[in-house]
Amino acid sequence: MNQYKHVSIRDNAESSILYKCxxxxxxxxxxxxxxxxxxxxxxxxxxxxxxxxxxxxxxxxxxxxxxxxxxxxxxxxxxxxxxxxxxxxxxxxxxxxxxxxxxxxxxxxxxxxxxxxxxxxxxxxxxxxxxxxxxxxxxTEVEGLANQSFEEGGGGYDRAPIIVDRSISSGRLSEGLLFEMNNVSYTLPNDENYLLMHNLNIRLMKGQNLLVTGPSGAGKSSFLRVLMRLWNLKTGMLTYGITSDRILHCPQKSYFPVGRLSLRQQIAFPVHIPKSDNVFRDSGFIEKMLKDLKLFHLIERCGGLDSSVEFDWHESLTPGELQRLSFVRLLYHRPLLAILDEATNSVSSDMEKIMYQLLLTNDISFISAGHRQTLTAFHNLELKITGKTGYTIKEISVATAVADEKL
Structure with missing residues (x-):
């Protein structure tokens, strides 16, 4: 198990870093x-x-x-x-x-x-x-459970600037600012001559939800890595209005650490749950979220919220179940800002609507990267990365969102 744990960390290195775990x-x-x-x-x-x-x-x-x-x-x-x-x-x-x-x-x-x-x-x-x-x-009970699953499943790093014209600052929550980029340019970490974005200017305020679009390979995930401070800036300024502990990333590849962790601990990840009676106060909320996302059967499968689980989550659950469980984790922590990297591409459109509606209900602002046209219905600002350092920014009107949803 100890060797497998290290292999699991190595295979999920980027997801682990993005979770700040x-x-x-x-x-x-x-x-x-x-x-x-x-x-x-x-x-x-x-x-x-x-x-x-x-x-x-x-x-x-x-x-x-x-x-x-x-x-x-x-x-x-x-x-x-x-x-x-x-x-x-x-x-x-x-x-x-x-x-x-x-x-x-x-x-x-x-x-x-x-x-x-x-x-x-x-x-x-x-x-x-x-x-x-x-x-x-x-x-037949197990067969029905499996069919239901597949039906739906179709500690931070504040890097200091290296050069004079790059900085990362925080502390403007009172103004309603989530983040702001001024003339931001960034490159590949291993090739500073390969420019991915040049002079990006964008601001996101509390209550706004940003959709990052673009063709495959244009640099959507790269933008999110920069936003999460996983990659450094080449030039420009990135300003945060909230602290890094109020931002939670939901990576494209869901990560659930091995080690016989209980269902409650997986949901609370990356925070360790203390062995006290106070943790049971969240049981009702967790059960409700699992029920809303059609994951209530996991409680029985795991032997309850607090029983040690023997199976490997990545191999035992469908991709859709893993993404929905990641959203339960997101709702449990209730960050001010959620960064979603194609976090709903393995669920149906109806389930996707439920997931985003839960974010809106819990007053969680979010930034999503994805290809689905249905995503426009939940966002009011779009950043389209065209590749070759180009981009466009536009507001998403209600009429546009409804038209895209019908498509």
Whole structure:
């Protein structure tokens, strides 16, 4: 599990950074590493007697075959009446039998090690058989649940400026400002000569919702990375009216960390839930959000909100379920600004409408990047990135939004 945890972090590095979950992942890695150390310690204690006798018989078996004859020959004097020739023959024969017996004990200890290793395999097989029997008993209920799922599923970084004409500042919440870009230009992180945007000027106020459009590869995700301060500016000024902890990013690739985390902890991610009774006050809100987004069945599947979950979320849930669960996480934290990178491209149009309506109901401003025409119905400002450093900005009227929604 500990090795898999590190692989999971590596494969989801960008999503982890955008969630600003470095402290969460550090704590989880330490927790899983401590579990690994404890299990390895008890494994060593369990193997110690067996390994001791195995090594003892392997290295001292020949010597032991003669040492065992010391008592009957020297101490008891069982063979005092034998001639030296007969005694030598008896010692040789006894040594052969003792060595054979020691070899049998060695095979027995080897077998004990193999049986111990097979026990883990048998445990997995038994769990698989038990799970298969349980699913067979559920029958059509499980099939219906799967069909429903697929039907719907069709710590921050405030970087300091490096050059004089670039800065990042904050502190204008009282004016209703969310963010403002003045003559912003940025490049690829690994190629400063490859200019992605030149002299971008845009302002977003509280109550406005921005839609970022453009053809594939034009730089929509790059704009969001700059906005999240994952990429640096080349020139210009980026001003925030809110602190970074009031901004939550919902990446294109949903991220749910491994480590047998409960459903409640996955929703609260990247914040660690304290082990206190106060956390249960949110149960009603979480259950309502899960019900609104047609994910209420996850409570039963996970054994409740607070039970440790054994399965891998990314492999067990459909892309649509993962995106809806990411929205539950978003609604749980209720940021002032949500940044959505094609966060609804795996759900139906009807479900997409429900998801955005929940954001509006909870007074969460949002910036969305996507291709769907239906997205215009939820936004009032559009930034179209045309590629080759070009862009256009226009307001989205109600008539335009209705026309696009009909399309």
């Amino acid at each position: 470095e402290n969460f992942e550090k704590t989880e890695c330490k927790r899983l590493f401590n579990i690994l150390i404890k299990k390895q310690f008890f494994l060593v204690l369990w193997r110690l007697p067996n390994n001791f006798f195995k090594q003892f018989f392997d290295y001292y078996g020949g010597l032991l075959s003669y040492a065992l004859q010391f008592i009957p020959i020297i101490v008891i004097g069982t063979y005092d009446d034998k001639s030296p020739e007969d005694l030598a023959k008896i010692i040789s024969n006894n040594a052969f039998y003792y060595i054979y017996l020691v070899n049998s004990f060695t095979r027995l200890t080897d077998l004990a090690i193999d049986v111990g290793e097979m026990a883990g395999v048998f445990q997995r097989i038994a769990d698989f058989v038990q799970y298969s029997d349980e699913q067979a008993l559920k029958g």
